[in-house]
Amino acid sequence: MKERLGVYICHCGGNISDYVDVEKVRAAIEHEKGVVLAKTTMFACSDTNQTDMVQDIHEHNLDGVIVASCSPKLHLTTFRNVTERGDLNKYTYVHANIREQASWAHSDDKLGATEKAIRLVKAAIAKSRYADPLFPNQFEAEKNIAVIGGGIAGMKAALSLAEKKSNVILIEKENRLGGHTAEWGSLFMTDEKGFELTARIENDLRKYNNVTILTGAEVIDTKGSIGNFELKIRRRPQNDGDPMEIVELHVGSIVVATGYDHYLPKQGEYGFGTSETIITLPEFKQQVDKATGKSLEFKGKKINNIAYIYCVGSRQNEGENTYCSRFCCTSAIHTAIEVKKKFKGMQNIHLTRGIRTYGKQELLYAESLQMGDLYLQFDENNLPEIRSEGKKTVVTVKDILSARKEMEMEVDLVVLVTGMVPRPDQSIGTMLKLPKGRDRFFNEIHMKLRPVETVIDGVTIAGTCQGPKNISESVNSALSAATKSFSYISKGTLETEPIIAEIDQDACSWCDKCSNACPFDAIDQIEMGGRTVASVNPMVCKGCGMCAPVCPVDAINLIGYTSEEMMSMIDALA
Amino acid sequence: MSDSFKKNAKILVFSTEKISDPAIDMAGLLKLHYPPTVYTITVPCSSGIKPSWIIHAYEKGFDGVFIAADGTDCIFGESCTEKTGNIVAITHEKMKEKEIDPARLRMAALCSVCSEAFVKQMRSFNDYLIKTIHSNNN
Numbered sequence: 001m002k003e004r005l006g007v008y009i010c011h012c013g014g015n016i017s018d019y020v021d022v023e024k025v026r027a028a029i030e031h032e033k034g035v036v037l038a039k040t041t042m043f044a045c046s047d048t049n050q051t052d053m054v055q056d057i058h059e060h061n062l063d064g065v066i067v068a069s070c071s072p073k074l075h076l077t078t079f080r081n082v083t084e085r086g087d088l089n090k091y092t093y094v095h096a097n098i099r100e101q102a103s104w105a106h107s108d109d110k111l112g113a114t115e116k117a118i119r120l121v122k123a124a125i126a127k128s129r130y131a132d133p134l135f136p137n138q139f140e141a142e143k144n145i146a147v148i149g150g151g152i153a154g155m156k157a158a159l160s161l162a163e164k165k166s167n168v169i170l171i172e173k174e175n176r177l178g179g180h181t182a183e184w185g186s187l188f189m190t191d192e193k194g195f196e197l198t199a200r201i202e203n204d205l206r207k208y209n210n211v212t213i214l215t216g217a218e219v220i221d222t223k224g225s226i227g228n229f230e231l232k233i234r235r236r237p238q239n240d241g242d243p244m245e246i247v248e249l250h251v252g253s254i255v256v257a258t259g260y261d262h263y264l265p266k267q268g269e270y271g272f273g274t275s276e277t278i279i280t281l282p283e284f285k286q287q288v289d290k291a292t293g294k295s296l297e298f299k300g301k302k303i304n305n306i307a308y309i310y311c312v313g314s315r316q317n318e319g320e321n322t323y324c325s326r327f328c329c330t331s332a333i334h335t336a337i338e339v340k341k342k343f344k345g346m347q348n349i350h351l352t353r354g355i356r357t358y359g360k361q362e363l364l365y366a367e368s369l370q371m372g373d374l375y376l377q378f379d380e381n382n383l384p385e386i387r388s389e390g391k392k393t394v395v396t397v398k399d400i401l402s403a404r405k406e407m408e409m410e411v412d413l414v415v416l417v418t419g420m421v422p423r424p425d426q427s428i429g430t431m432l433k434l435p436k437g438r439d440r441f442f443n444e445i446h447m448k449l450r451p452v453e454t455v456i457d458g459v460t461i462a463g464t465c466q467g468p469k470n471i472s473e474s475v476n477s478a479l480s481a482a483t484k485s486f487s488y489i490s491k492g493t494l495e496t497e498p499i500i501a502e503i504d505q506d507a508c509s510w511c512d513k514c515s516n517a518c519p520f521d522a523i524d525q526i527e528m529g530g531r532t533v534a535s536v537n538p539m540v541c542k543g544c545g546m547c548a549p550v551c552p553v554d555a556i557n558l559i560g561y562t563s564e565e566m567m568s569m570i571d572a573l574a
Numbered sequence: 575m576s577d578s579f580k581k582n583a584k585i586l587v588f589s590t591e592k593i594s595d596p597a598i599d600m601a602g603l604l605k606l607h608y609p610p611t612v613y614t615i616t617v618p619c620s621s622g623i624k625p626s627w628i629i630h631a632y633e634k635g636f637d638g639v640f641i642a643a644d645g646t647d648c649i650f651g652e653s654c655t656e657k658t659g660n661i662v663a664i665t666h667e668k669m670k671e672k673e674i675d676p677a678r679l680r681m682a683a684l685c686s687v688c689s690e691a692f693v694k695q696m697r698s699f700n701d702y703l704i705k706t707i708h709s710n711n712n
């Protein structure tokens with residue numbers, strides 16, 4: 001039983017301390033049995049605090065450490081490692097989640113959140129008293145990695161993995177690679193065209209023998225977990241007369257890069273669907289890319305004056321699309337510049353909610369201003385209105401940059417600057433159990449600290465399936481997802497948690513109930529001191545605990561979850 | 575004691591590390607509120623919960639126990655649903671013997687993204703417990 005415990009209670013900047021009175025929590029637990037050190041800290045995960053913890057372990061001769069902070073999915077490993085650096089067995093570390101399950105869940109009730117946090121920390125202290133040193137088992141991991149989605153993100157992830165000499169299987173549901181990037185001609189911030197860029201990367205990929213590209217292929221079933229995922233893939237016939245193919249793959253980790261969809265305005269939204277002269281940015285961009293000749297024509301009509309309405313399907317007041325789609329201000333401005341460079345006599349009028357051409361993209365905005373484009377700004381409560389008068393299209397807007405004066409303009413074309421939305425087919429997320437955020441895109445574990453990992457061990461996310469991004473942002477995330485996915489399996493072995501079942505063989509009189517309950521055949525019958533008893537094979541046991549409740553004499557406990565630990569936690573919470 | 579502690583039922587939730595606990599975390603992330611008298615203890619799999627722990631919780635003053643089960647998503651295999659069901663059935667028997675209302679133990683399968691379902695379950699369980707237990711005590 002541990003007798004010298006150190007407890008750290010984290011402010012998490014203000015994420016915890018804005019709702020939970022961390023000082024009150026500290027005062028409430030500092031005299032708990034066995035606690036010799038109780039501290040609050042601004043960021044428990046910071047390097048400084050980690051160094052202090054190691055020092056405290058030595059100075060105060062601690063035999064157990066507890067951190068009350070964010071979810072263990074984020075920092076359990078961090079603090080286990082700190083414990084190890086303090087020369088304690090890392091499995092003696094105990095974590096209390098007072099952010100996701102106290103401060104955030106009860107941000108509407110500060111007193112309630114604080115009282116809950118006190119009990120959660122007391123329960124962690126109770127568990128810590130029993131936490132014994134443990135030693136992990138190792139198992140062999142599959143060396144193959146699957147990348148699902150062959151857009152720019154998936155292709156770059158696959159290429160990066162190929163360069164690391166990993167076997168990569170790139171699974172793309174369409175019959176061609178490239179995703180949306182391959183739909184574009186000129187791109188902003190580079191001279192290379194979208195389809196040229198994707199063709200170049202595809203060409204590079206095809207040079208590697210360790211890359212398998214499956215186009216027309218979709219994952220229809222997944223099983224297993226990190227190190228040993230089984231994917232069942234259905235592949236459309238590649239030649240006429242071929243049958244549908246089912247491919248089964250074994251992979252160690254998975255990069256999901258299934259991308260985004262264009263927001264499609266609702267019928268009547270800014271007149272969409274009511275007139276041929278009201279179109280979306282992706283449609284317009286493709287027209288401009290394609291158009292040759294001296295003037296821009298659309299449906300047989302010459303176009304000179306274009307109004308661009310920004311933030312369509314993004315930054316909405318309510319509903320799901322409250323986010324900014326990030327790429328669209330820059331893309332609209334870039335396309336408008338292209339229009340002026342390509343054709344004579346063009347006028348661009350931008351109706352924006354405030355321009356967001358962040359970073360170097362600001363240069364495009366400056367260029368567009370120099371070229372004489374007009375910028376008007378509206379707010380979310382006074383959206384521009386569009387009406388047709390015979391063959392004319394008239395746009396009115398209250399411009400907040402000129403004291404909300406109502407402006408009216410006659411234009412030949414209205415371009416709705418539509419944003420990004422998650423793909424409607426989220427089956428891959430459902431199969432792999434990937435959590436989604438409020439915006440319905442796949443969710444990372446931590447936006448800043450673990451931006452490509454998901455709560456599902458061994459599965460990373462890359463590119464726009466995680467949220468709106470331009471190409472360089474998609475590629476950045478793809479490269480880090482590839483590195484993370486590779487690091488999971490690069491050693492060839494993975495450590496399993498040493499959480500296994502333990503049988504009190506003095507109490508056991510072999511009834512075979514536990515061995516029947518075990519889904520992994522980890523329990524054998526052995527002879528011991530002239531009696532037949534059950535014995536757990538530690539290499540096979542997966543630590544599910546299914547055997548423990550079925551034992552009629554209660555002889556089985558799961559290490560780390562013994563009845564003593566559980567009951568003492570219940571006592572502390574009650 | 576804060577008002578919410580006086581007026582709400584005390585619920586112990588058994589969640590599972592890989593499946594239902596992430597959903598409960600996400601409920602917090604999305605600031606979907608539920609009573610702060612709901613406490614979670616995490617286990618690897620819902621079919622490893624011993625009935626004696628549940629009975630202990632009632633004896634120590636918990637009004638309700640909720641098993642956030644893995645269901646068919648269990649990483650340890652499909653037998654989990656049936657085994658967790660058996661644990662609930664055995665515990666219900668024990669509860670009857672001790673004259674504890676079996677409805678004070680609930681179970682539902684929660685996947686890793688079932689945050690809203692979790693919050694709904696907690697609110698309705700809390701309402702039930704307040705109506706039955708708290709009103710009996712008054």
Ligand SMILES: Cc1cc2nc3c(=O)[nH]c(=O)nc-3n(C[C@H](O)[C@H](O)[C@H](O)COP(=O)(O)OP(=O)(O)OC[C@H]3O[C@@H](n4cnc5c(N)ncnc54)[C@H](O)[C@@H]3O)c2cc1C
Nearest residue numbers: 149151152153173179180187188258259260463464470471
């Ligand atoms: C009009 C417009 C202009 C743009 N211009 C620029 C620009 O100039 N510069 C710039 O940086 N960005 C630009 N962008 C943004 C750019 O298109 C994206 O950043 C980029 O396409 C994101 O790549 P991705 O790989 O994440 O997603 P996607 O391009 O959506 O690719 C995802 C791939 O996954 C596949 N997939 C989906 N589901 C599955 C599944 N279940 N199984 C297998 N495969 C699946 C899809 O078929 C697709 O091939 C523009 C966007 C728009 C709308």
Ligand code: SF4
Nearest residue numbers: 311314324325328329
């Ligand atoms: S990038 Fe610009 S157009 Fe797109 S949503 Fe953000 S602010 Fe609106």
Ligand code: SF4
Nearest residue numbers: 518541542544545547
């Ligand atoms: S904990 Fe699970 S895997 Fe291990 S012996 Fe018990 S039932 Fe088998």
